[in-house]
Amino acid sequence: MELHELATSPLSLGIIALSVATIGLYKHRSSSTTNYGGYSLPPGPPPDFLIGNLRQLPKHHMSARFTEWARKYGDIVHAQIPGLRFIIVNSYAVAQELLTKRPNTTAGRKNGFMFREIMGLWWTMPNLPPGPKLAEARKMLRRAIGPQRVGHHDPAIEKSAARAMVTLQTVKGGPTTAFFNEVGRLVTTVTYGEEMWRTMGDDLANWNCEQMKYINEAFFNFWPVDIMNFLRFIPSWMPGAYFKKMGDRSKWLSNQVRHIPFLKAQELYSSGVLGHSIAMDLLEEFGATENAQDALAILFLAGAETTSTALSAFCHALYLFPEVAQKVYAEITAVTEGMRLPTTNDRARLPYTEATWKEAFRWNTFMPIQIPHVTSQDEVINGHLIPAGSLVLPNNEAMFTDPGVWGDPESFRPERFLESGADSLPNPLVVIFGYGMRVCPGLYLADRIGFLYSASMAMLFDVLPLEGKTIPDPATVEYADIAMRLPVGFECQFVPRSEKAKQLLNTLALEA
Numbered sequence: 001m002e003l004h005e006l007a008t009s010p011l012s013l014g015i016i017a018l019s020v021a022t023i024g025l026y027k028h029r030s031s032s033t034t035n036y037g038g039y040s041l042p043p044g045p046p047p048d049f050l051i052g053n054l055r056q057l058p059k060h061h062m063s064a065r066f067t068e069w070a071r072k073y074g075d076i077v078h079a080q081i082p083g084l085r086f087i088i089v090n091s092y093a094v095a096q097e098l099l100t101k102r103p104n105t106t107a108g109r110k111n112g113f114m115f116r117e118i119m120g121l122w123w124t125m126p127n128l129p130p131g132p133k134l135a136e137a138r139k140m141l142r143r144a145i146g147p148q149r150v151g152h153h154d155p156a157i158e159k160s161a162a163r164a165m166v167t168l169q170t171v172k173g174g175p176t177t178a179f180f181n182e183v184g185r186l187v188t189t190v191t192y193g194e195e196m197w198r199t200m201g202d203d204l205a206n207w208n209c210e211q212m213k214y215i216n217e218a219f220f221n222f223w224p225v226d227i228m229n230f231l232r233f234i235p236s237w238m239p240g241a242y243f244k245k246m247g248d249r250s251k252w253l254s255n256q257v258r259h260i261p262f263l264k265a266q267e268l269y270s271s272g273v274l275g276h277s278i279a280m281d282l283l284e285e286f287g288a289t290e291n292a293q294d295a296l297a298i299l300f301l302a303g304a305e306t307t308s309t310a311l312s313a314f315c316h317a318l319y320l321f322p323e324v325a326q327k328v329y330a331e332i333t334a335v336t337e338g339m340r341l342p343t344t345n346d347r348a349r350l351p352y353t354e355a356t357w358k359e360a361f362r363w364n365t366f367m368p369i370q371i372p373h374v375t376s377q378d379e380v381i382n383g384h385l386i387p388a389g390s391l392v393l394p395n396n397e398a399m400f401t402d403p404g405v406w407g408d409p410e411s412f413r414p415e416r417f418l419e420s421g422a423d424s425l426p427n428p429l430v431v432i433f434g435y436g437m438r439v440c441p442g443l444y445l446a447d448r449i450g451f452l453y454s455a456s457m458a459m460l461f462d463v464l465p466l467e468g469k470t471i472p473d474p475a476t477v478e479y480a481d482i483a484m485r486l487p488v489g490f491e492c493q494f495v496p497r498s499e500k501a502k503q504l505l506n507t508l509a510l511e512a
């Protein structure tokens with residue numbers, strides 16, 4: 001059952017009544033106008049009796065509704081449904097103040113019983129509560145892919161970018177799968193080494209993909225078992241027990257991605273063939289611990305879809321805005337002379353490409369809302385009370401479309417990051433990776449992979465419509481309504497820009 005359907009189903013009214021009784025949300029602090037110690041809750045849409053703002057939450061494009069609220073109510077918006085209080089943060093400065101500067105009280109997460117126990121995903125890093133397990137996992141990833149160490153993975157990234165370019169020549173249609181497959185292979189290689197990819201790369205990719213499907217389903221639906229935990233005793237074969245079947249399968253997948261590659265990595269390590277990888281770094285520094293196993297197991301789930309979606313967004317921008325693509329191409333070709341793919345070392349000499357990479361993160365952002373944080377004690381910000389237990393949602397869409405910040409947010413205009421005054425703009429490459437104690441630990445890796453693939457693609461190819469099709473008006477493009485937003489029906493072909501590009505692609509194909 002999807003969230004908005006709760007408002008109209010009789011079963012849901014029972015559930016709501018129960019949840020109100022059990023959770024006691026309305027016990028003390030129910031109205032957005034009440035004062036608490038002189039502080040009021042942030043403004044927001046007026047709630048209905050008992051069900052709060054449930055009716056106002058749309059079936060589709062939730063972020064668009066949140067952004068409407070941002071324009072109406074301001075930088076911090078309050079909304080609630082039974083059992084959940086949302087604080088939607090629409091300004092980067094406020095998000096930093098609340099989530100970066102107060103890490104001890106605003107870095108929690110909230111996951112339902114369905115996700116943690118029925119699906120067996122309690123161990124996944126983005127969902128861990130603050131504590132020793134999270135702290136150690138984050139330390140491990142800082143050591144392995146933090147700013148000091150991420151450059152060690154450049155050879156794997158460059159090799160993968162070259163392979164991706166060879167593949168793109170054959171794409172005629174949606175490019176997302178090609179990006180996803182190659183990034184998935186790269187993340188597996190960086191995580192567990194080349195040998196692991198050779199021996200079980202396909203299995204790992206399949207398990208992770210299926211698991212991601214269930215995770216998305218879990219997040220976008222309401223599960224009665226979250227409130228009535230005793231439903232877990234229902235056998236999987238009973239009619240209506242889909243949640244149990246899904247949970248059983250997800251638990252199995254969770255065990256596969258967690259334990260199998262880690263056991264294999266230890267075996268390869270013992271026989272001296274594991275190869276350069278995060279697994280090697282962690283085994284050497286931390287040993288074969290459960291925390292090392294779990295830190296490794298999350299990387300595909302957290303890194304493959306996100307990074308490949310960023311690539312699709314950049315590719316889509318090249319397609320929609322050929323004049324921008326031409327400038328990026330000219331800049332990169334001036335540096336590489338079209339004879340080789342760009343490398344990370346070239347990056348400082350590619351300011352327009354860098355600005356386009358940033359603009360691709362901002363314009364029609366592919367991540368409209370971030371993973372929510374949960375507050376563990378009352379906080380006050382800008383005179384508003386943020387009660388303990390609130391779900392704080394950084395609303396990237398509102399931040400990236402605020403006319404007061406961007407002037408012409410609807411235009412795709414990389415130049416905005418190169419003009420005077422650009423320093424005062426929030427950097428989309430920073431905004432999108434989150435905040436404080438929960439900031440994305442894969443950000444340096446994602447940025448390196450994404451920039452190198454994107455620059456290579458822009459140097460080698462014209463991204464063109466399929467035969468007989470034309471470039472759509474950017475204002476008419478529709479976006480899918482999922483956590484990572486992609487343009488609907490985006491299909492293209494990759495045509496080498498020059499003879500030199502063709503020759504380089506032939507050489508890369510021989511080396512791949």
Ligand code: HEM
Binds near residue numbers: 126128303310371372
């Ligand atoms: C463009 C690509 C990516 C984007 C936009 C992205 C974005 C994010 C965001 C917004 C968060 C939550 C931050 C917060 O709660 O404040 C996050 C968490 C996380 N990301 Fe990424 N990410 C990307 C790529 C990656 C990659 C490549 C990896 C690893 C290989 C990765 C691993 C993680 C992990 C493990 C977490 C959980 C951290 C925690 O909860 O403490 N991400 N990411």
